[in-house]
Amino acid sequence: MASAPRMSKYSIFSLVRNALAYHEGWEQVWRSPEPKPEYDVIIVGGGGHGLATAFYLAKEHGITNVAVIEKGWLGGGNTGRNTTIIRSNYLWDESAGIYEKSLQLYEGLSQELNFNIMLSQRGVLNLAHNLHDMRELERRVNANRLNGIDSEILSTAEIQDFIPIINTSPKSRYPILGGSLQRRGGTARHDAIAWGFARGADQRGVDIIQQCEVTGIRQSRGKVTGVETTKGLIKAKTVGVVVAGHSSVLAGMAGFRLTVNSYPLQALVSEPIKPVLDTVVMSNAVHVYVSQSDKGELVIGAGIDGCHGYTQRGSLHVIEGQLGALCELFPIFSRLRMMRQWGGIVDTCPDASPIIGKTPVGGLYFNCGWGTGGFKATPGSGWAFAHTLANGEPHPLNAPFTLDRFTTGKLIDEHGAAAVAH
């Protein structure tokens, strides 16, 4: 039974009113409807990107007869498993365009969604440990500035001043020669992104259907007609697939192959400590990235595991490597205990850039290949994908990110250039 969309607004007044009522009156943030037999658009995958797509479809294009189909729970995949880092300092113009669009959307998102996404623009610092790193950073900073993206070079002394606890000793094994800083970069609350977009989409009439797995993609004469699910057949002439690590599985159902390879990517958090780190630090050469959450935990990530897989768990020796790098940069962390560790399945592309657009099947669109860096792109990806689904053609921002580029050779090679770590 579909109830009428609600438009209750969160505010200081609603907080006071509900506090006086012992917080028993808060309504559900989104409905849990049964699927209708047919929709205008079906979005497969209820992670951040899928929910953002649904939100912008409703808000920007007025398309509200939309279902988001999720096999687990909202934001339970990579949206809830990343290290919440946001930045837009990519090398190439194509990447700069879409990641900067995303960062700009993030900057207004709490107001737009009426949901606090806890955006903290604390800066993202990339370190250089050798001459080559330094040249790459300077090249990227210049490219960023030409694209209107804030980016600056810090000297070793400025880095020491910016982060008092970092080890800048020239005697360390991989001494820090400098770094690049994007001050508008930072972190946001990952769950809130999923929940905020879900609430906004639901309020505009989008059906969010959880615990419903897609098992097949129906086609007729080269065009998509619907999806088979564990809750039965749901029809639609437009289907957008946004399933990250499982993209190849869905493409297999539709009868074509992707350039995506799936790998486990791990992250972990330490026990909570008092505030010691008020920015995000990334190092490609020793390979670790770290920030401190509002709860005081260090949030630590690094590279993908060594071999393909869908296990959603990683190998211990990968974590060992990244913690070694962490202690090299921050000797003060050497006696911290780690509390939790987890893995997600990331969909990497050969040129480390995503695929957002058409497929060999008419009406079927894929948004995938974000690899290890999808979180920062969530709003921009959804915004561009919504435009693509609504118009049947990509927006100029996502037009370069075709599956076809692997045939034409027009790759967008962000490997290393945009930092190995995402």
Add this chain to the structure above:
Amino acid sequence: MLLIPCPFCGEREESEFHQGGEAHIERPKNPDKLSDAEWADYLFLRDNKKGLYLERWVHRHGCRRWFNVARDTATNEIKTVYKMGAKPPRGLTKGRAK
């Protein structure tokens, strides 16, 4: 950490090895006659299967030899290993992602 049974050295830890991607992808015999789409197929398009997966590994910090592994990517269970140039053992056929 996987334990990988190298066909030449026996079971060793994963950190001694390096994975080389999908197995049985043959370099085209007539490269100058290939279309762009065929090149894309050879260079970039992959099965990326969830389930049984045939892949190449090299024992980088051991005998430094290449071999094939049949592994389930959903569970990491290694079904068998076999030498380069050999066909996958019976029952383990290379299917496209379905």
